Amino acid sequence: MPALPDRVALITGAGSGIGRATALLFAQEGATVVAADKIGERAEETARLVTEDGGRAIGVTADVSVAADVTAMVEAAVGSFGRVDVLVNNAGLSVGDTILDFDEAAWDLNLDVVLKSVYLCSRAVLPGMLERKRGAICNISSVNGIFAVGESAYAAAKAGMISLTANMANHFGKDGVRVNCVAPGTIRTPIWSERLKKDPNVFDTLKVWYPLGRVGEPEDVANACLFLCSDAAAWITGVTLPVDGGLTTGNFRMNTALQGDDA
Numbered sequence: 001m002p003a004l005p006d007r008v009a010l011i012t013g014a015g016s017g018i019g020r021a022t023a024l025l026f027a028q029e030g031a032t033v034v035a036a037d038k039i040g041e042r043a044e045e046t047a048r049l050v051t052e053d054g055g056r057a058i059g060v061t062a063d064v065s066v067a068a069d070v071t072a073m074v075e076a077a078v079g080s081f082g083r084v085d086v087l088v089n090n091a092g093l094s095v096g097d098t099i100l101d102f103d104e105a106a107w108d109l110n111l112d113v114v115l116k117s118v119y120l121c122s123r124a125v126l127p128g129m130l131e132r133k134r135g136a137i138c139n140i141s142s143v144n145g146i147f148a149v150g151e152s153a154y155a156a157a158k159a160g161m162i163s164l165t166a167n168m169a170n171h172f173g174k175d176g177v178r179v180n181c182v183a184p185g186t187i188r189t190p191i192w193s194e195r196l197k198k199d200p201n202v203f204d205t206l207k208v209w210y211p212l213g214r215v216g217e218p219e220d221v222a223n224a225c226l227f228l229c230s231d232a233a234a235w236i237t238g239v240t241l242p243v244d245g246g247l248t249t250g251n252f253r254m255n256t257a258l259q260g261d262d263a
């Protein structure tokens with residue numbers, strides 16, 4: 001039995017990394033996919049990959065920080081497939097590190113693409129979900145939204161997603177709409193491409209901080225997202241699930257050192 005039978009799933013930032021992996025997995029699990037991305041060719045490529053894999057999908061070009069684009073994106077989804085049952089708010093980027101490193105425009109960009117987009121996209125699909133008394137929304141936050149690991153503006157926006165998740169879950173649960181969040185740790189995707197140019201070994205450098213001994217793959221996040229959007233999670237709403245190889249359990253290297261057993 002597929003996990004998302006007859007569902008129409010709209011995934012933002014679906015042209016790369018976690019969004020693309022989620023689109024492919026959701027389609028394999030029975031969903032019809034609307035793959036949206038700011039870069040249209042990427043969205044189309046994901047839709048093509050889904051179709052080649054035997055699924056049903058369209059690609060849509062949309063900047064999720066722009067209200068008119070979001071309206072057109074949801075109209076395209078409803079026009080093609082009649083409704084949106086599942087929304088994955090995945091599109092994101094990160095600019096700057098400490099608050100002295102970036103200007104006001106960069107602050108606004110982080111907040112608009114990461115946080116305002118969740119408001120815009122959720123607001124656009126919710127009326128239909130509430131009318132049908134069925135819907136699932138999954139927000140892709142980050143461990144940066146849970147504790148301090150840099151990228152201040154991005155982190156503040158990701159923390160905001162966690163709060164918005166709880167409030168939306170609280171408000172709309174009685175009408176059959178569930179809203180959950182995942183908080184990934186380091187995931188091997190193209191978002192790291194600039195950093196990889198500077199340090200080709202960045203994933204090896206980072207993996208030592210993960211109790212499970214590796215960084216994550218896009219499929220690790222897609223699987224968590226699938227569970228939260230499926231009926232298997234029918235009584236789960238408002239949670240933020242770390243998908244982080246144990247990173248947010250605490251500083252295991254410090255604990256190992258305290259035990260006198262530092263590797």
Ligand SMILES: NC(=O)c1ccc[n+]([C@@H]2O[C@H](COP(=O)([O-])OP(=O)(O)OC[C@H]3O[C@@H](n4cnc5c(N)ncnc54)[C@H](O)[C@@H]3O)[C@@H](O)[C@H]2O)c1
Pocket residue numbers: 012013014015016017018019036037038039042062063064065090091092093113140141142143183184185186187188189190191192
């Ligand atoms: N990769 C990681 O280590 C990691 C860790 C924690 C959280 N995340 C989050 O996961 C999500 C996906 O990231 P990824 O690693 O797959 O990155 P990615 O760069 O591979 O993919 C992000 C996609 O979002 C699209 N996008 C960017 N701005 C957009 C906009 N305004 N409108 C529509 N689409 C837009 C990009 O074109 C791209 O295709 C992001 O929200 C990111 O913050 C990633």
